[in-house]
Amino acid sequence: MQKNTAIGLFSGGLDSILACRIIAEQGIRVRALKFVTPFFDHDLLARQEEYQQEVKEKYGLNVELVDLSAGYIELLRNPSHGFGKNFNPCIDCKIMMLSRAKELMEEYGASFLVTGEVLGQRPMSQRRDTLNLIERDADCRDILLRPLSAQLMSPSLPEREGLVDRERLYRFSGRGRKPQISLARELGITDFPAPAGGCVLTDPNLAARIRRFYEGLFLIGKEEITTADIQLLLLGRQFRLPGGHWLILGRNEQENERLAECCEEDDWLLSMPERPGPTALLRRGSTLITLSEEREKILNAVVGLVVRYGRKVKGAFLPGEVLFQEGSVQNMLQADVLADEVFQDWIV
Ligand code: SF4
Numbered sequence: 015m016q017k018n019t020a021i022g023l024f025s026g027g028l029d030s031i032l033a034c035r036i037i038a039e040q041g042i043r044v045r046a047l048k049f050v051t052p053f054f055d056h057d058l059l060a061r062q063e064e065y066q067q068e069v070k071e072k073y074g075l076n077v078e079l080v081d082l083s084a085g086y087i088e089l090l091r092n093p094s095h096g097f098g099k100n101f102n103p104c105i106d107c108k109i110m111m112l113s114r115a116k117e118l119m120e121e122y123g124a125s126f127l128v129t130g131e132v133l134g135q136r137p138m139s140q141r142r143d144t145l146n147l148i149e150r151d152a153d154c155r156d157i158l159l160r161p162l163s164a165q166l167m168s169p170s171l172p173e174r175e176g177l178v179d180r181e182r183l184y185r186f187s188g189r190g191r192k193p194q195i196s197l198a199r200e201l202g203i204t205d206f207p208a209p210a211g212g213c214v215l216t217d218p219n220l221a222a223r224i225r226r227f228y229e230g231l232f233l234i235g236k237e238e239i240t241t242a243d244i245q246l247l248l249l250g251r252q253f254r255l256p257g258g259h260w261l262i263l264g265r266n267e268q269e270n271e272r273l274a275e276c277c278e279e280d281d282w283l284l285s286m287p288e289r290p291g292p293t294a295l296l297r298r299g300s301t302l303i304t305l306s307e308e309r310e311k312i313l314n315a316v317v318g319l320v321v322r323y324g325r326k327v328k329g330a331f332l333p334g335e336v337l338f339q340e341g342s343v344q345n346m347l348q349a350d351v352l353a354d355e356v357f358q359d360w361i362v
Pocket of ligand 1: 054102103104105107108213215216
């Protein structure tokens with residue numbers, strides 16, 4: 015194991031940028047890891063190289079993306095340390111990231127881990143006792159260095175061994191941002207994101223939706239949830255049809271395309287070729303809707319919703335044709351507009 019490499023947990027926020035840079039300034043090679051899940055930053059996987067270049071240019075750091083989706087979806091079923099204000103399992107989330115980073119240490123030849131945590135910055139996850147608990151449960155006590163608050167903590171192994179100069183670490187604490195901003199200036203970092211990251215688990219509306227999804231809002235058990243399900247859950251207009259079936263309608267061209275991309279073998283996919291309108295995806299329609307009476311009822315409702323959300327003609331919603339695709343079979347169906355009072359209660 016080399017002594018001159020550290021793994022930095024890189025959220026992309028200012029604190030993590032600074033933490034990695036403080037260590038890099040001491041001549042230590044920092045491999046920044048950015049963890050992604052469908053709940054935060056998953057879109058970066060599609061443009062990894064561009065993102066790496068961006069981070070290199072702006073902050074002088076080498077970043078790599080690590081996809082935690084599968085384990086994270088499972089974690090949300092029952093996080094050992096519970097949830098924060100919304101559906102955010104911050105403590106378990108940090109433990110999972112640190113554990114994964116620790117597993118990668120050998121591969122990267124790293125001898126310690128770096129995070130941008132600041133003592134007392136967040137009410138729950140950055141209290142001293144919580145920070146201790148996180149490093150204990152991630153089994154990285156002593157090899158975890160938090161450069162922004164290090165001087166307020168006992169020296170970690172890399173400090174005791176002289177690999178890191180403790181005198182050049184910091185004693186930031188609390189919620190204020192001024193010291194970080196002035197340090198950023200000193201390090202020539204000018205372009206950094208505002209606090210309040212992009213984790214949907216802390217967004218009250220989306221978090222409530224995700225929680226309900228885990229509680230069985232649709233006919234999908236929490237053990238069955240996939241990354242694609244979460245991506246669909248965060249997309250378009252959501253409906254819970256009678257019987258608990260899950261329908262998603264695109265709100266624009268981009269969402270329509272995403273829905274078509276996410277469509278799996280047993281999903282129903284509907285669209286409106288004759289005038290602009292939503293693409294609709296009914297999750298697992300072919301598997302869950304097998305009785306012909308129910309199938310007809312649901313199909314009528316779905317095509318009715320598609321034309322209802324289609325573009326108006328001379329100020330009115332009009333009946334129209336809807337293309338229904340199930341596996342490799344396609345059918346054109348005639349649709350009547352579904353009245354608003356019929357579906358108001360279906361909107362999630
Ligand atoms: S806000 Fe989201 S990403 Fe950040 S620690 Fe909490 S759960 Fe994890």
